[in-house]
Amino acid sequence: MSPILEVKGLQTSFGAVNVLAGVSFAVEPGETYAMVGESGSGKTTVIRAIAGLAPAQAGSVKFDGEEIRGISERAMRPLRKDIAMMFQDPTGSLSPRLTVRNLVTEPYRIQGMKDKDLDAEAKRLLELVNLPAHFADRYPYQLSGGQARRVGVARALALEPKLILADEPTAGLDVSVQGELLNLLNDLRDRLGLSMVIITHNLNVVRHIADRMGILYLGRLVEEGTTEAIFDEPRHPYTHCLLSANPEPDPDARLERIALKGEPPSLLIRPKGCEFRERCPMASDICMQTPIWEVENGHGLRCLTPR
Amino acid sequence: MSDTLLEIDNLSVDYETARGDLKALRDISFDVKKGEIVGIVGESGCGKSTLISSILRLTAPNTRFRQGEVRFKGDDLLTMPERQMRNLRGSDISIIFQDPMQTHNPVLSIGRQMVDIQHRTKVSKSEKRSIAAKMLAAVGIPDPEARLKQYPHEFSGGMRQRIAIAMALMSEPDLLIADEPTTALDATLEVQIIERLQELQREFHCAILFISHHLGVIAELCDRVVVMYAGAVVESGDVREIFHDPKHPYTRRLIECDPGHIKERARVLPTIPGEVPDLANLPDGCIFRDRCEQATDRCAQVPPLEKLKEGHFAACWLNHPEESST
Numbered sequence: 001m002s003p004i005l006e007v008k009g010l011q012t013s014f015g016a017v018n019v020l021a022g023v024s025f026a027v028e029p030g031e032t033y034a035m036v037g038e039s040g041s042g043k044t045t046v047i048r049a050i051a052g053l054a055p056a057q058a059g060s061v062k063f064d065g066e067e068i069r070g071i072s073e074r075a076m077r078p079l080r081k082d083i084a085m086m087f088q089d090p091t092g093s094l095s096p097r098l099t100v101r102n103l104v105t106e107p108y109r110i111q112g113m114k115d116k117d118l119d120a121e122a123k124r125l126l127e128l129v130n131l132p133a134h135f136a137d138r139y140p141y142q143l144s145g146g147q148a149r150r151v152g153v154a155r156a157l158a159l160e161p162k163l164i165l166a167d168e169p170t171a172g173l174d175v176s177v178q179g180e181l182l183n184l185l186n187d188l189r190d191r192l193g194l195s196m197v198i199i200t201h202n203l204n205v206v207r208h209i210a211d212r213m214g215i216l217y218l219g220r221l222v223e224e225g226t227t228e229a230i231f232d233e234p235r236h237p238y239t240h241c242l243l244s245a246n247p248e249p250d251p252d253a254r255l256e257r258i259a260l261k262g263e264p265p266s267l268l269i270r271p272k273g274c275e276f277r278e279r280c281p282m283a284s285d286i287c288m289q290t291p292i293w294e295v296e297n298g299h300g301l302r303c304l305t306p307r
Numbered sequence: 308m309s310d311t312l313l314e315i316d317n318l319s320v321d322y323e324t325a326r327g328d329l330k331a332l333r334d335i336s337f338d339v340k341k342g343e344i345v346g347i348v349g350e351s352g353c354g355k356s357t358l359i360s361s362i363l364r365l366t367a368p369n370t371r372f373r374q375g376e377v378r379f380k381g382d383d384l385l386t387m388p389e390r391q392m393r394n395l396r397g398s399d400i401s402i403i404f405q406d407p408m409q410t411h412n413p414v415l416s417i418g419r420q421m422v423d424i425q426h427r428t429k430v431s432k433s434e435k436r437s438i439a440a441k442m443l444a445a446v447g448i449p450d451p452e453a454r455l456k457q458y459p460h461e462f463s464g465g466m467r468q469r470i471a472i473a474m475a476l477m478s479e480p481d482l483l484i485a486d487e488p489t490t491a492l493d494a495t496l497e498v499q500i501i502e503r504l505q506e507l508q509r510e511f512h513c514a515i516l517f518i519s520h521h522l523g524v525i526a527e528l529c530d531r532v533v534v535m536y537a538g539a540v541v542e543s544g545d546v547r548e549i550f551h552d553p554k555h556p557y558t559r560r561l562i563e564c565d566p567g568h569i570k571e572r573a574r575v576l577p578t579i580p581g582e583v584p585d586l587a588n589l590p591d592g593c594i595f596r597d598r599c600e601q602a603t604d605r606c607a608q609v610p611p612l613e614k615l616k617e618g619h620f621a622a623c624w625l626n627h628p629e630e631s632s633t
Contacts, residue, residue: 038495038496039464174350174351175564175566176578176579178566178576179576180580182566183575201493204566205566208572208573227572241495245495246494247494247498247521247524247527247567248527249522249525249526249562249567249568250526250551251551252551253526257498260495263465
């Protein structure tokens with residue numbers, strides 16, 4: 001099977017700031033891929049660059065075998081039927097002046113699909129995301145965070161995309177609602193055969209939804225593998241730090257916590273050698289050399305002192 | 308004098324709205340002892356923010372205190388003259404807000420802001436500056452002297468939150484209120500902030516009222532926990548009691564829903580179906596009744612918050628099997 005999405009050596013700079021320094025990954029049809037990293041790691045830029053919403057100066061983005069990096073907006077527009085975005089801020093990403101009916105059917109209007117019965121479509125989409133039909137008349141300010149998020153999902157699903165790019169789909173949701181959204185995404189993937197790229201810093205979420213995951217640090221993948229392999233046997237010290245930084249809802253759980261020193265360095269002055277060296281609990285002299293990306297049994301790693 | 312620092316006693320707070328009175332807090336009672344870390348946990352709309360602003364009396368104009376008292380060292384804050392209240396804020400009681408990016412004044416240097424908030428202290432300006440530098444060092448900001456000259460935008464989010472903590476602790480308060488101080492931060496920084504708070508609490512011996520919806524953080528940091536739902540306290544007690552032996556169905560469901568709790572990959576995650584009730588139009592009986600799987604006819608009556616054993620309170624009829632027939 002050929003991947004639905006194949007990203008190779010993707011590079012993005014905003015002025016002098018090199019945000020993505022060559023990101024490569026692939027998503028198979030029906031697969032959910034999670035991209036995990038701290039603020040500033042470039043997660044959001046990755047999916048924005050894939051969707052053509054952020055510049056990408058070098059590299060390749062193949063969707064369904066076709067190169068889409070750097071194509072014109074005109075050429076991109078029909079593809080937006082197949083590649084849907086879910087934006088980070090659930091309420092902020094909805095126009096406050098449109099009703100839910102207009103919001104979920106806006107994609108049809110943008111794509112010029114005039115033959116659709118918009119009322120019926122709105123009803124179908126709301127049903128798909130488990131919202132009552134009378135919500136069609138509401139405005140975004142009348143929605144809770146969880147409901148606004150579901151409207152965002154409905155909008156993303158309107159054109160029956162093949163690929164969904166979701167930016168922090170559970171950020172700002174209460175735990176009781178978070179599960180509901182993840183169940184919905186899992187269910188839709190099974191029923192509609194969607195592929196998904198999920199951007200998140202919440203590792204608890206990744207475990208339940210992703211098939212494979214990549215760990216992004218300063219705009220580069222430092223580790224990639226199946227979700228089970230990463231959770232069970234993280235090899236990169238950074239991955240290990242991230243996993244151990246997850247506070248557990250149990251007062252007696254005393255984790256073997258690996259202190260992560262400091263904060264991510266500035267992208268303007270990238271560290272020499274291994275870029276994680278200065279914060280790494282395992283760093284040694286060898287880390288002055290630049291580690292290369294090595295893949296073994298489907299598990300990718302960029303580290304000279306793996307665990 | 309007793310060792311109780313803050314006592315909230317039967318506090319009820321309404322917001323007057325066009326739709327009628329929104330009953331944001333109803334009969335809230337709990338206390339915070341000296342040097343204790345008390346966590347308040349609850350989801351959106353449970354009244355956490357109303358509670359904090361009521362304690363500090365920084366409430367919106369349409370707020371009405373219907374009943375109850377907020378006693379700090381024995382004095383009722385709700386009836387205290389404004390002048391006296393102002394003297395308490397930022398000295399005896401201080402607060403760390405949720406969003407570190409908006410806490411500081413963007414056009415003044417950090418040093419200037421840290422000197423300014425010492426306006427009650429009668430020492431020279433250079434002394435205030437060195438106190439400020441010492442506090443920055445205490446929260447782990449390297450090279451504090453030089454960084455005092457910098458502006459908020461020159462610091463990262465995690466650093467800004469640590470500066471906010473330094474400023475809140477500078478007056479050596481008896482009570483520190485932390486309103487979701489880690490929500491806007493990454494997990495790695497969240498851990499740094501929590502560990503820093505723990506250290507500082509040992510050093511300064513202040514009590515902390517820690518508000519969060521993140522159960523993991525509450526479990527790690529707090530001595531006692533108050534669980535709120537839709538404007539009411541449904542359960543409170545020792546952190547171990549709450550997490551290991553929850554006595555209210557809401558608490559139990561909330562802990563179950565936390566994906567951090569579920570180690571094996573789950574295809575279907577637990578949720579709490581339904582929505583928080585409309586506080587302007589309160590349903591009769593137990594507030595959690597509509598979403599509770601164990602609800603019975605008894606739940607048509609509001610269950611009182613009752614002591615189950617030393618240090619564990621819950622408001623649920625399930626804890627009273629003997630009163631099953633009335």
